[in-house]
Amino acid sequence: MAVIREMLGKRRQAEQEGKEDESIAFEVQHRCKDGRLLWGELHSRPVRDADGTIIGYHGITRETTERRQLEEQVRELAFYAPLTHLPNRRLLSGRLNQSIAASQRNNCHYALLVLDLDNFKPLNDVHGHLVGDLLLIEAALRLRGIVREVDTVGRFGGDEFVVLLSDLDANLAKATAQARTVAEKIGASLSAPYVLSVEHASQEPETVTHLCSASIGVVLYLGALATPEDIFKWADAAMYQAKAAGRNAIRFYDHGAL
Incomplete structure (x- = not known):
C-alpha cells in the first residue's frame, strides 16, 4: 500500500x-x-x-x-450546518479569508452572494418545520447543482444561504457580468416549484407544492480591501436592498460607498 x-x-x-x-x-x-x-x-x-x-x-x-x-462527527458539527451539510458561517469565514489573499495573488475578482428565500415563513407556519426543512434541503441541492467545484455554497441558518464565487475576471465590469449570470441562474432555479413529499407515522404521505423566490445580494472584491466581516456585511446589506425592492431581485453592493 x-x-x-x-x-x-x-x-x-x-x-x-x-x-x-x-x-x-x-x-x-x-x-x-x-x-x-x-x-x-x-x-x-x-x-x-x-x-x-x-x-x-x-x-x-x-x-x-x-x-x-x-472525529468526523465533531468536524461535521463544528464546520457544517446539520440539516443541509453545507459549510456554516465558521467554515465560510475561513474560506472567505483565504479568498481575499487568493484574489490578490491571482489578480482576479471573487464574489460573495447572500440570499434569503422569499415566502418561506408561511410554509413553516402552515405545514410545520418538517416541510420547511425539506424545502431547505432541496434548495441546497439546487444551489450545489449551479455552482462550479471551485465555488462554495453555505448556509448561515434559517432560510439564508451564501455562495462564494472564485476566480472571476480581473476586469470589474466583466466580473460583475459573470456574477450576475450566476445570480440569475440561482434565482431562476430557486423560483421553480417545490414538490415536497412528507412521510407521517400514522397517516398517508402528504405532498406539498410550494412556490418561493430569492432575494440576492452580491459584493465583488479583489485583494485585501476589506475584512471577511466587512464583505459579509456588505453582501447582507445588498440582500436587504433586494428585499426592499419587492423581493425576487438581485442587488449589487455599491463600491462607491467604500
Missing part, C-alpha cells in the same frame, strides 16, 4: 540520517472481505539480523474506526 511504502521510505531515510528512533506509527485503511473499510493504527519496529541489517518489521495494529468516525 502507498501509505505503508511511504512510511517505510521515511524509516530508511531516518536511518541514513542517523536517527535512533526505531518505531514508526501511522493510520491506514483496511478493506474487509465483506467490503467494509476499517481504520487501523499501526505501530511497527524493524527486525534486524546480527549485522544490524533490517530483515523485516514487527507491528501491532489497533482498530481506530470508531475514533475516526467520532
Whole structure:
C-alpha cells in the first residue's frame, strides 16, 4: 500500500540520517472481505539480523474506526450546518479569508452572494418545520447543482444561504457580468416549484407544492480591501436592498460607498 511504502521510505531515510528512533506509527485503511473499510493504527519496529541489517518489521495494529468516525462527527458539527451539510458561517469565514489573499495573488475578482428565500415563513407556519426543512434541503441541492467545484455554497441558518464565487475576471465590469449570470441562474432555479413529499407515522404521505423566490445580494472584491466581516456585511446589506425592492431581485453592493 502507498501509505505503508511511504512510511517505510521515511524509516530508511531516518536511518541514513542517523536517527535512533526505531518505531514508526501511522493510520491506514483496511478493506474487509465483506467490503467494509476499517481504520487501523499501526505501530511497527524493524527486525534486524546480527549485522544490524533490517530483515523485516514487527507491528501491532489497533482498530481506530470508531475514533475516526467520532472525529468526523465533531468536524461535521463544528464546520457544517446539520440539516443541509453545507459549510456554516465558521467554515465560510475561513474560506472567505483565504479568498481575499487568493484574489490578490491571482489578480482576479471573487464574489460573495447572500440570499434569503422569499415566502418561506408561511410554509413553516402552515405545514410545520418538517416541510420547511425539506424545502431547505432541496434548495441546497439546487444551489450545489449551479455552482462550479471551485465555488462554495453555505448556509448561515434559517432560510439564508451564501455562495462564494472564485476566480472571476480581473476586469470589474466583466466580473460583475459573470456574477450576475450566476445570480440569475440561482434565482431562476430557486423560483421553480417545490414538490415536497412528507412521510407521517400514522397517516398517508402528504405532498406539498410550494412556490418561493430569492432575494440576492452580491459584493465583488479583489485583494485585501476589506475584512471577511466587512464583505459579509456588505453582501447582507445588498440582500436587504433586494428585499426592499419587492423581493425576487438581485442587488449589487455599491463600491462607491467604500
